[in-house]
Amino acid sequence: MAETAAATDTGRRVYVDKQSPGAYRALTATAEAVRDVAAEAGLDRALVELLNVRVSQLNACAYCLSLHTRAALRAGETAQRLGVLPAWRDTELFTPRERAALALAEATTHPADADAQTTAYAQARAVLSDDELSAVIWVAITMNAFNRVSVMSKHPVRGAAPLGTA
Secondary structure: OHHHHHHHOOOOOOOHHHHOHHHHHHHHHHHHHHHHHHHHHOOOHHHHHHHHHHHHHHOOOHHHHHHHHHHHHHOOOOHHHHHHHHHHHHOOOOOHHHHHHHHHHHHHHOOOOHHHHHHHHHHHHHHOOHHHHHHHHHHHHHHHHHHHHHHHHOOOOOOOOOOOOO
């Protein structure tokens, strides 16, 4: 199957963000508005980045994973929690509020699973305010959009300087 996909790939991908800069600027403006909404709702930067990483994991977006893992670490997230994030349900490392936000972000990323979506929404309603719930959904929606841009463009992941260096 991978050979078939590779055989039909015509080579260089169009970077849709560069090809259609107006649309990308609009997406970036949306992300900035969502960042403000999240902050106003009381979601700290570390939680927002945790959600960005989890959504990017689900979408297998290497570029966004690289970018947001580093951002999460800068925001104070720990390497341990990031390392176990794919199995967050099986640890005691996440608070009930974080667990609700993670489940809601996953349900937003995979909306076709109606039962999981209903369960996640109900759990989120129990521990998140209306503003927090809305902000989590918007964070996931926006991250999903950026994931699609990077995955379809095949943005490369390059080595980066260690944290704390320029």
